[in-house]
Amino acid sequence: MAVDYAVIVLYLAGMLAMGWWGMRRATSKSDFLVAGRRLGPVMYSGTMAAIVLGGASTIGGVGLGYQYGLSGAWMVFTIGLGLLGLSVFFSARIARLKVYTVSEMLDLRYGGAAGLISGVVMWAYTLMLAVTSTLAYATIFDVLFGLDRTLAIVLGGAIVVAYSTLGGMWSITLTDMVQFVVKTIGVLLLLLPLALVKAGGFAQLKAQLPSDYFAPLGIGGQTVFTYVLIYSFGMLIGQDIWQRVFTARSDRVARLGGTAAGTYCLVYAVAGAVIGTAAKVLYPHLGSPDDAFATIVKDALPVGVRGLVLAAALSAVMSTSSGALIACATVANNDIWARVRRGAGRRPAEHRGSPEEQSSEGQSPEASAGHDEVRGNRLFILLMGVAVIVIALALNDVVEALTLAYNVLVGGLLVPILGGLLWKRGNAAGALASVVAGGVTVVGLMVALGVLANEPIYYGLLASLVSYVAVSLATRPTDAAVLAAWRERLGPRPAAVAGAPGPAGD
Numbered sequence: 394m395a396v397d398y399a400v401i402v403l404y405l406a407g408m409l410a411m412g413w414w415g416m417r418r419a420t421s422k423s424d425f426l427v428a429g430r431r432l433g434p435v436m437y438s439g440t441m442a443a444i445v446l447g448g449a450s451t452i453g454g455v456g457l458g459y460q461y462g463l464s465g466a467w468m469v470f471t472i473g474l475g476l477l478g479l480s481v482f483f484s485a486r487i488a489r490l491k492v493y494t495v496s497e498m499l500d501l502r503y504g505g506a507a508g509l510i511s512g513v514v515m516w517a518y519t520l521m522l523a524v525t526s527t528l529a530y531a532t533i534f535d536v537l538f539g540l541d542r543t544l545a546i547v548l549g550g551a552i553v554v555a556y557s558t559l560g561g562m563w564s565i566t567l568t569d570m571v572q573f574v575v576k577t578i579g580v581l582l583l584l585l586p587l588a589l590v591k592a593g594g595f596a597q598l599k600a601q602l603p604s605d606y607f608a609p610l611g612i613g614g615q616t617v618f619t620y621v622l623i624y625s626f627g628m629l630i631g632q633d634i635w636q637r638v639f640t641a642r643s644d645r646v647a648r649l650g651g652t653a654a655g656t657y658c659l660v661y662a663v664a665g666a667v668i669g670t671a672a673k674v675l676y677p678h679l680g681s682p683d684d685a686f687a688t689i690v691k692d693a694l695p696v697g698v699r700g701l702v703l704a705a706a707l708s709a710v711m712s713t714s715s716g717a718l719i720a721c722a723t724v725a726n727n728d729i730w731a732r733v734r735r736g737a738g739r740r741p742a743e744h745r746g747s748p749e750e751q752s753s754e755g756q757s758p759e760a761s762a763g764h765d766e767v768r769g770n771r772l773f774i775l776l777m778g779v780a781v782i783v784i785a786l787a788l789n790d791v792v793e794a795l796t797l798a799y800n801v802l803v804g805g806l807l808v809p810i811l812g813g814l815l816w817k818r819g820n821a822a823g824a825l826a827s828v829v830a831g832g833v834t835v836v837g838l839m840v841a842l843g844v845l846a847n848e849p850i851y852y853g854l855l856a857s858l859v860s861y862v863a864v865s866l867a868t869r870p871t872d873a874a875v876l877a878a879w880r881e882r883l884g885p886r887p888a889a890v891a892g893a894p895g896p897a898g899d
Contacts, residue, residue, distance in 0.1 A: 458669020
């Protein structure tokens with residue numbers, strides 16, 4: 394295992410080095426939170442694919458393949474479909490808004506009334522998403538080094554917190570690109586063909602497994618429908634995803650780069666299911682489906698290759714963890730703490746102009762303010778990172794934590810966000826009612842029926858939609874001046890951010 398250990402240690406050291414390098418680039422709030430809004434198509438598509446394909450997509454996707462066969466691809470497949478929908482239909486408008494958070498978008502659209510409560514919901518979602526990613530370190534480091542759960546979570550979490558705190562989105566983007574390459578080589582180019590060969594090829598899979606393992610809906614039609622509601626719609630509205638859209642240098646980059654990343658997710662989904670199916674043939678009596686990934690890597694791969702594939706799994710976990718962490722800290726600082734400090738009724742300073750232009754032109758007062766904002770956001774990443782590690786140490790069930798996060802997000806925020814983008818008559822009162830009704834319904838039904846039940850998201854979305862439409866129609870429309878400012882933000886912009894120096898990310 395010495396060679397495998399060396400591969401992993403070099404990889405982790407490289408992540409920290411990139412965090413240090415990113416710190417030199419992050420001189421303004423825009424640089425720190427959205428990489429200066431100047432990523433080109435290559436870096437944008439790589440970092441977007443990295444953020445959505447985490448430990449649940451890799452370890453969990455293989456586990457679903459082990460349990461259900463090829464239909465186990467549906468969870469990750471619906472993630473890819475959601476990313477495609479976001480990129481094709483919404484990413485250009487989102488990028489034009491030049492905001493930092495989803496709640497700021499709601500403020501712009503509805504006049505500032507729904508931002509605080511939506512910020513709390515989004516913060517809870519990103520916090521739990523970061524926690525679920527951090528929990529996955531326990532599995533990987535146990536396989537690598539035989540570490541106990543507590544030490545594994547602390548070690549993995551500390552590395553992610555370190556490079557995220559140092560360089561913000563620049564560090565995360567650089568590490569995500571490395572993680573994207575490592576995942577592609579480790580999972581698609583090495584583990585997939587080697588697992589198939591080890592299991593005897595597709596003919597042997599069909600000969601030894603029940604026909605249900607090759608049925609398109611073997612996992613269950615209702616399960617697929619629930620995945621669409623939770624994961625496809627979750628891709629449309631999550632702060633962790635939107636924050637990556639904000640890094641694109643143009644509408645075209647956001648659309649085409651996101652489409653490429655979504656297509657990659659579809660391929661990754663099928664690959665994970667096939668690997669899991671092969672593992673079922675090789676190891677038919679594992680104690681848990683989630684053990685399939687680690688088992689096939691440990692037993693079926695040669696020295697060196699094994700270390701690279703385990704680094705790929707670590708990459709998947711780290712990319713999602715770091716993206717969720719910076720999203721959580723951004724929401725906590727800009728949507729919650731800033732509003733509490735100023736008073737919930739006042740809109741943040743970002744809405745009085747275009748902050749990235751103000752902080753990157755080089756004027757001394759703005760530069761000084763930019764450094765202060767970087768320090769503030771860096772502090773919040775550190776605080777949220779510590780909170781994530783502590784919560785992860787107290788939890789055990791990754792699937793329940795992830796389901797809880799997505800149920801609260803989609804049930805509470807999907808309708809007011811998409812309604813704001815698509816329906817002019819929707820107003821602040823309707824948005825607030827929608828968030829409250831959907832969130833309360835989802836949480837109440839999860840308490841009554843269980844976190845993994847399908848009904849909470851069904852009835853939560855229904856309550857959210859009915860409340861949004863009914864209250865919006867029963868109350869006064871959004872002020873014309875607010876709508877005019879909203880339309881102005883959505884207007885056309887140059888192909889690239891004006892005055893953005895440095896590399897475009899290609």
